[in-house]
Amino acid sequence: MELAQKLLSSLFPSRCILCQQTVQKPAVNQSIEICLDCYQALPHNDSCCVQCALPLPEDIENGVTCGRCIKNRPLFDYSHSLFRYEDEVIKLIHQLKFGEKISYARSIGEMLFVMFENELLPEQEKPDCIIPVPLHDKRLRQRGYNQSTEIARIIAKKTAIPIAHDAVVRRRNTMTQTGLKAKERQNNIKGAFDIVDVKNYKHVLIIDDVVTTGSTINELARALKLDGVERVGVLSIARAPVKT
Numbered sequence: 688m689e690l691a692q693k694l695l696s697s698l699f700p701s702r703c704i705l706c707q708q709t710v711q712k713p714a715v716n717q718s719i720e721i722c723l724d725c726y727q728a729l730p731h732n733d734s735c736c737v738q739c740a741l742p743l744p745e746d747i748e749n750g751v752t753c754g755r756c757i758k759n760r761p762l763f764d765y766s767h768s769l770f771r772y773e774d775e776v777i778k779l780i781h782q783l784k785f786g787e788k789i790s791y792a793r794s795i796g797e798m799l800f801v802m803f804e805n806e807l808l809p810e811q812e813k814p815d816c817i818i819p820v821p822l823h824d825k826r827l828r829q830r831g832y833n834q835s836t837e838i839a840r841i842i843a844k845k846t847a848i849p850i851a852h853d854a855v856v857r858r859r860n861t862m863t864q865t866g867l868k869a870k871e872r873q874n875n876i877k878g879a880f881d882i883v884d885v886k887n888y889k890h891v892l893i894i895d896d897v898v899t900t901g902s903t904i905n906e907l908a909r910a911l912k913l914d915g916v917e918r919v920g921v922l923s924i925a926r927a928p929v930k931t
């Protein structure tokens with residue numbers, strides 16, 4: 688860390704965005720404004736499906752593929768989610784999306800970067816570009832920012848992987864996916880993405896905030912692969928357990 692920044696943080700120690708206390712021991716690194724206690728208490732998604740990151744019971748062994756992926760193989764090749772979409776994580780993401788807490792993107796992006804570095808990179812080639820799941824223009828104007836893009840910026844900066852801002856657009860303003868069943872989500876999202884230009888990218892990393900049934904990222908992966916992308920991975924803040 689630069690000297691000036693070090694000095695600043697010792698003069699003005701940051702406050703934990705979860706418990707509002709002064710951060711004595713930061714989680715993982717200085718750039719994350721979450722204290723170690725709060726970080727450890729978050730629902731980390733440690734036991735999950737090896738392909739879609741669906742939360743699985745804690746006692747399940749590593750490397751298991753869930754029943755849904757066996758039945759219907761997803762079009763993306765791998766997916767990692769930092770947390771389960773529960774408790775404090777729901778609040779954190781709501782604040783980021785609807786509470787104008789755009790500043791939270793930095794801490795969240797830093798946490799995702801740590802995961803990217805530890806879990807994704809050792810296993811495979813570095814992706815050629817990052818694509819944040821696009822919002823429809825109308826929603827982007829309402830909110831003023833795309834939370835996934837804000838997170839992607841942090842990861843892009845730290846990994847030197849470019850963000851392909853203009854590669855994909857969201858063609859239809861789909862109904863909100865909230866409250867829809869898995870099958871309804873799939874139909875609702877069909878054809879929602881239009882590929883503008885994926886250049887000669889072969890390996891794309893999608894960044895999303897919350898993956899629920901996976902129908903959005905699956906549809907985006909379908910569009911990308913139809914346009915010649917060979918490998919599609921996903922990194923998200925949280926993955927929801929699927930309701931049946």
Ligand SMILES: [Zn+2]
Binds near residue numbers: 721
């Ligand atoms: Zn805290």
Ligand SMILES: [Zn+2]
Binds near residue numbers: 737739740741752755
């Ligand atoms: Zn799965």
